[in-house]
Amino acid sequence: MVLQLLSISAFLLLLASQGLEAEATSDWWKEEIIYQVYPRSFRDSDGDGVGDIQGIIEKLDYISGLGARAVWLSPVYPSPMADFGYDISNHTDIDPVFGSLTDFDQLVREIHKRSMYLVMDFVPNHTSDRHPWFEASRRDPAGPYGDFYVWTDCRPPTKAGEAPGGVNNWLSCFGGSAWQFDPIRGQCYLHQFCAEQPDLNFRHAGVREAMRSVVRFWLERGVDGFRVDAVKHLFEDPMLRDEPVAAGPEKLTDDPADHNYLRHDFTTDYNETYDVMAEWRLVLDEVAGATGRRRLLVAEAYSDLPALMRYYSWRGKALADFPFNFGLLTASGTERGGGGGGGGGSGRFCNAACLRTAAQQFLNAAPEGAWPNWVLGNHDNSRLSTRFPPEGRFVRALNTLLLTLPGTPTCYYGDELGMSDLQLLPEQMVDPLGRRFPEQSRDPARGPMLWSEGPQAGFTDGPSPPWLPVESGFGAKCVARQLRMPNSTLAAFQAVAELRRQREFLDGELRFLMETEAELLAYWRGLGDSGYIVAMYISANTEPLVLDLSASGCRSMSLVADFRAANRNDFSVSGVAMQPGDAIIAKAADCKPDQLELRVFQRSRREEL
Numbered sequence: 263m264v265l266q267l268l269s270i271s272a273f274l275l276l277l278a279s280q281g282l283e284a285e286a287t288s289d290w291w292k293e294e295i296i297y298q299v300y301p302r303s304f305r306d307s308d309g310d311g312v313g314d315i316q317g318i319i320e321k322l323d324y325i326s327g328l329g330a331r332a333v334w335l336s337p338v339y340p341s342p343m344a345d346f347g348y349d350i351s352n353h354t355d356i357d358p359v360f361g362s363l364t365d366f367d368q369l370v371r372e373i374h375k376r377s378m379y380l381v382m383d384f385v386p387n388h389t390s391d392r393h394p395w396f397e398a399s400r401r402d403p404a405g406p407y408g409d410f411y412v413w414t415d416c417r418p419p420t421k422a423g424e425a426p427g428g429v430n431n432w433l434s435c436f437g438g439s440a441w442q443f444d445p446i447r448g449q450c451y452l453h454q455f456c457a458e459q460p461d462l463n464f465r466h467a468g469v470r471e472a473m474r475s476v477v478r479f480w481l482e483r484g485v486d487g488f489r490v491d492a493v494k495h496l497f498e499d500p501m502l503r504d505e506p507v508a509a510g511p512e513k514l515t516d517d518p519a520d521h522n523y524l525r526h527d528f529t530t531d532y533n534e535t536y537d538v539m540a541e542w543r544l545v546l547d548e549v550a551g552a553t554g555r556r557r558l559l560v561a562e563a564y565s566d567l568p569a570l571m572r573y574y575s576w577r578g579k580a581l582a583d584f585p586f587n588f589g590l591l592t593a594s595g596t597e598r599g600g601g602g603g604g605g606g607g608s609g610r611f612c613n614a615a616c617l618r619t620a621a622q623q624f625l626n627a628a629p630e631g632a633w634p635n636w637v638l639g640n641h642d643n644s645r646l647s648t649r650f651p652p653e654g655r656f657v658r659a660l661n662t663l664l665l666t667l668p669g670t671p672t673c674y675y676g677d678e679l680g681m682s683d684l685q686l687l688p689e690q691m692v693d694p695l696g697r698r699f700p701e702q703s704r705d706p707a708r709g710p711m712l713w714s715e716g717p718q719a720g721f722t723d724g725p726s727p728p729w730l731p732v733e734s735g736f737g738a739k740c741v742a743r744q745l746r747m748p749n750s751t752l753a754a755f756q757a758v759a760e761l762r763r764q765r766e767f768l769d770g771e772l773r774f775l776m777e778t779e780a781e782l783l784a785y786w787r788g789l790g791d792s793g794y795i796v797a798m799y800i801s802a803n804t805e806p807l808v809l810d811l812s813a814s815g816c817r818s819m820s821l822v823a824d825f826r827a828a829n830r831n832d833f834s835v836s837g838v839a840m841q842p843g844d845a846i847i848a849k850a851a852d853c854k855p856d857q858l859e860l861r862v863f864q865r866s867r868r869e870e871l
């Protein structure tokens with residue numbers, strides 16, 4: 263009987279090799295994994311139920327032990343916490359719930375002592391409505407802060423819950439009008455996020471200088487870079503024109519209060535944004551020049567690819583080292599608003615072909631020399647374990663993907679364990695977005711980190727309960743348990759993170775090896791004639807496959823990572839049994855990369871032989 267070859271031909275991809283040449287070892291982020299810590303949820307050192315800086319210090323050895331050496335902290339600045347720290351009332355201090363500047367300085371020292379890096383969240387688009395700048399602005403329109411925010415005349419609402427009139431139809435990312443009437447000033451201010459988060463006016467030179475000073479303050483305290491929050495929202499149309507209602511494939515909702523109801527032509531992606539990014543780049547480079555240590559600048563923007571790529575460079579100026587690449591994330595689920603209404607996912611299972619397409623789209627769009635990066639989870643989106651059902655099955659394969667594509671990976675805390683979304687009732691929601699639209703709540707992805715089998719999973723020692731409940735069934739997933747299990751999800755993450763330090767993964771070329779519609783995602787990462795073949799079976803089907811590496815054109819092939827649920831220890835190059843969720847990495851030598859071939863059989867047909 264003739265074997266059915268599901269896929270044969272080697273497929274060559276892009277990734278112009280010049281994009282991957284490490285120009286200078288001082289671009290430290292090209293070799294590191296970024297680990298996102300959501301401080302409220304990581305480790306509570308003092309029993310008040312909220313994670314804090316001392317808790318992060320306690321766990322630095324854990325992060326380093328993962329193989330992740332760059333830590334990105336979501337905001338720890340003083341905040342009334344209307345949006346859990348993204349509403350900042352003082353940009354140059356630490357909120358007491360997280361600790362103090364003394365704790366922060368200790369964190370910087372402890373991080374650097376371990377040859378790790380600290381990346382801060384920088385939130386320029388808005389402040390808290392309790393920020394002294396806003397207090398001054400609303401009380402003294404003619405004073406130095408009078409134009410720090412986006413004010414306009416409007417008709418005050420006549421009853422509670424009503425939007426102010428006479429401005430325009432702009433919507434907040436969290437739902438409802440983007441305008442709030444301020445009875446003190448007698449005008450309306452713009453808030454692209456919560457009403458407690460008035461937008462700064464970046465057409466005001468004083469705002470630009472003030473925010474540059476904030477950047478300098480933290481750089482001088484030793485931080486190694488910034489992730490710039492919600493940057494596509496910095497500027498809006500000065501004429502305040504109405505935005506069009508989204509139609510056709512862009513239509514995602516019938517609810518006129520939902521941010522996705524409109525197309526955001528006049529509130530996002532203004533060219534002036536890139537000029538401001540260039541100013542921040544200059545500040546980072548000044549400090550880097552003075553200290554000899556390069557600083558990282560990352561843009562957070564759920565923008566379309568052409569707009570996204572401008573964050574690499576703009577009119578000949580270097581801007582961010584990279585904009586976060588949310589392609590894999592948005593392809594596999596709906597975006598949850600925190601980033602501000604980017605591309606929504608289809609809601610369908612994102613299989614190997616879907617992930618490959620998303621990866622290729624980013625790489626194809628990237629300008630020459632641009633450094634890629636990959637994100638599969640963050641504090642604004644459903645957890646990857648939940649987005650790829652059944653829960654847990656695909657986590658090891660997805661983390662393998664994250665860590666072996668060319669470029670910088672960002673891992674969201676707990677995804678290395680396979681943490682899942684919390685199951686919360688609407689009345690348990692604390693996220694301002696989730697209180698209005700429970701199905702869009704970001705709380706489920708912000709559950710306390712699972713450290714141990716003990717009470718509250720070791721997140722807190724009490725007496726206060728955690729600010730969000732601990733995931734049920736944490737005993738099987740927690741760090742302590744997984745560290746004792748050699749084949750755990752956590753052990754797999756550590757193993758691939760270690761492999762990633764090989765030059766083939768850091769600098770090698772990328773070639774996808776299967777046909778575009780295949781449900782087995784396979785690629786070559788190599789330098790010259792040696793390298794690695796990475797293969798993962800990501801499919802909503804349940805049919806087992808057999809992967810044949812024997813015809814790959816390599817003289818030697820050995821398995822260096824085996825994340826298969828079954829059939830371990832029976833590896834032969836001519837028949838690797840794979841079930842959905844399985845992943846392997848094989849080391850290959852004496853290959854002809856341009857002739858690489860993989861064959862895949864359906865197991866049932868092979869068994870007929």
Ligand SMILES: [Ca+2]
Nearest residue numbers: 306308312314
């Ligand atoms: Ca605490």
Ligand SMILES: [Ca+2]
Nearest residue numbers: 461495496497
């Ligand atoms: Ca803005």
